[in-house]
Amino acid sequence: MTNPSSNPPFPPNLPLAPLTTISHSKLLSNDSIESSKLLSACKNQGFFHLDLRTTPQGATLLSQSSQLYNLAQSLFALPLETKQQFALQKGVSLFGYKPAGTVKTTDPSHRPDSTEFFNIGKDDLFFPTSPDTLATKYPSEITPSLPLLKSFTSNCHVLAMELLTLLAQELQLSSDTIFTDLNKFDQTSGDHIRLTHTIHTPNDNKLGLPSHTDFGTITILFNWQGGLQIESTTAPNQWEWVKPLPGHAIINLGDAMKIFTNGLLKSAKHRVVPLPDNQEKAMERYSVVYFVRPNDNVMMKAVDKFENDEIRVRVAGKFEPVLGGEGNSSSTGEVLTAGEWMVQRAVQLGN
Numbered sequence: 001m002t003n004p005s006s007n008p009p010f011p012p013n014l015p016l017a018p019l020t021t022i023s024h025s026k027l028l029s030n031d032s033i034e035s036s037k038l039l040s041a042c043k044n045q046g047f048f049h050l051d052l053r054t055t056p057q058g059a060t061l062l063s064q065s066s067q068l069y070n071l072a073q074s075l076f077a078l079p080l081e082t083k084q085q086f087a088l089q090k091g092v093s094l095f096g097y098k099p100a101g102t103v104k105t106t107d108p109s110h111r112p113d114s115t116e117f118f119n120i121g122k123d124d125l126f127f128p129t130s131p132d133t134l135a136t137k138y139p140s141e142i143t144p145s146l147p148l149l150k151s152f153t154s155n156c157h158v159l160a161m162e163l164l165t166l167l168a169q170e171l172q173l174s175s176d177t178i179f180t181d182l183n184k185f186d187q188t189s190g191d192h193i194r195l196t197h198t199i200h201t202p203n204d205n206k207l208g209l210p211s212h213t214d215f216g217t218i219t220i221l222f223n224w225q226g227g228l229q230i231e232s233t234t235a236p237n238q239w240e241w242v243k244p245l246p247g248h249a250i251i252n253l254g255d256a257m258k259i260f261t262n263g264l265l266k267s268a269k270h271r272v273v274p275l276p277d278n279q280e281k282a283m284e285r286y287s288v289v290y291f292v293r294p295n296d297n298v299m300m301k302a303v304d305k306f307e308n309d310e311i312r313v314r315v316a317g318k319f320e321p322v323l324g325g326e327g328n329s330s331s332t333g334e335v336l337t338a339g340e341w342m343v344q345r346a347v348q349l350g351n
């Protein structure tokens with residue numbers, strides 16, 4: 001088993017996305033410059049680096065992400081037939097195992113994905129519906145790591161709520177529409193940990209993950225090797241690399257935040273591709289991700305402050321808002337709940 005720091009260095013001279021680095025400790029001490037950096041990163045790029053080295057909570061998350069990297073190595077080393085026993089069921093459950101090659105292809109040459117996932121639900125960990133929920137949905141190898149998985153889940157959720165609180169303050173939202181109320185920990189949601197594993201074989205003409213936007217509220221990503229790219233904000237269809245910074249998480253907003261703010265905040269397109277060095281040599285890549293998603297009963301529409309703004313939102317093809325109304329709708333025109341929206345988006349994306 002390798003550890004994250006044994007990954008090769010990120011190659012020099014690649015065009016990097018111009019992401020802001022934000023200090024967690026400055027955010028926690030209500031530094032107004034840092035909070036306004038947060039808002040402008042969320043408006044302009046939809047992605048930023050968060051320096052976690054300066055707070056005890058951040059240091060814990062960094063250490064837990066490395067431990068989950070090790071768990072990912074042991075889970076993905078299981079035989080494919082074992083992993084397939086826990087396959088997630090499109091349209092039924094967002095949680096469980098997703099094999100490589102099943103995500104909707106979005107690039108012009110329809111290259112398939114080479115990434116497998118385990119999605120481990122917050123509600124399965126904390127509020128299982130039956131005593132055997134965990135045993136039926138996940139391999140028994142996760143059992144010794146349950147305290148780690150639970151602690152990482154609650155720590156990521158706390159971090160996300162800190163970011164949402166500051167964003168609501170910066171946007172001067174009134175207290176009845178603050179984002180944290182739409183993402184409560186103890187209410188049912190699609191929140192989950194995702195462990196990912198990508199295998200690149202030379203010249204396999206595959207993508208790690210085709211371009212997509214995340215459909216939840218906030219994503220907290222730990223990656224060590226690189227491979228993530230974001231669509232350029234200045235040149236559409238051009239891609240810029242995200243260089244992982246030691247001691248930092250990569251944070252991005254998902255479509256739900258775009259909908260809640262009627263397009264003021266950005267949910268950026270991103271994808272995972274082989275690093276240039278890996279065109280000729282094989283490589284494996286792992287990432288550890290936490291997705292915060294709105295509570296299932298939340299209506300997918302702009303919060304009060306933004307609902308009468310000019311309609312700016314165009315999210316994910318057919319899930320567009322009703323003209324003259326707000327929020328996100330089904331093809332029949334009614335606004336969806338987050339629970340309905342998540343299932344439809346997951347079916348659409350194949351994960």
Ligand SMILES: O=C(O)CCC(=O)C(=O)O
Nearest residue numbers: 196214223228272287289
């Ligand atoms: O692994 C990564 O760098 C990104 C993963 C991702 O975009 C996703 O799982 O939605």
Ligand SMILES: [Fe+2]
Nearest residue numbers: 212213214270
């Ligand atoms: Fe993503």
